[in-house]
Amino acid sequence: DAKTTQPPSMDCAEGRAANLPCNHSTISGNEYVYWYRQIHSQGPQYIIHGLKNNETNEMASLIITEDRKSSTLILPHATLRDTAVYYCIVRVPSGNNRKLIWGLGTSLAVNP
Amino acid sequence: GAVVSQHPSWVICKSGTSVKIECRSLDFQATTMFWYRQFPKQSLMLMATSNEGSKATYEQGVEKDKFLINHASLTLSTLTVTSAHPEDSSFYICSASGPGLVLYEQFFGPGTRLTVL
16 A cells, blocks of 8 residues: 655644645555544544545545645634544555555644 | 444553453444554554454564454454553554445544553
8 A cells, every 4th residue: 555644743723724735646546545533542533535536525525636646635614623633544445454554644733 | 434332441450461352343244353552642553453253364563362352243353462561551443344334444443541550
């Protein structure tokens, strides 16, 4: 699975959009981009995933560049409860033995 | 999303004792479960992958005789930390996946905080 690079930390004002970048320049054609987050002392929570089209769900939007070498997770109106570590992972989804490789993620602090 | 539970949520034990942690998929059949360990301010480290009815596959450096994993049913996997020592104190997290989930997505339990005195 391709490696990802994320900034170690970011700040965002409450109510504003939080844009979290992720570089995955070695991504291959059949790898998906997944985003998870982990609030302190809890298990990770799935947010969203995509292959090449932009995706949106009730939690966030995922923007993937045309060359698929980078992506951005957007939390449109960040709240204090969005303070967490956000992980960007790329993997081939087929087969339930495919393990997730976790980097250090981006620690997002949403400030009042 | 699918729901995964863990029990207990926290446990304190004496050095040398064994501790069992349960991971359950509540609303789907988990053909595969993953066990992770996370130390403070560090990322998740995969310990082992277990398929229902088969022996677990352990990651390099993880002692299989110390961390016993059983996945005897499609909804339950257990991790037993045998002869626990203070350095085993950590946050243990399980995740579950199965063919009923979209793209074999993994869903995570809330974690178990183990403190070994």
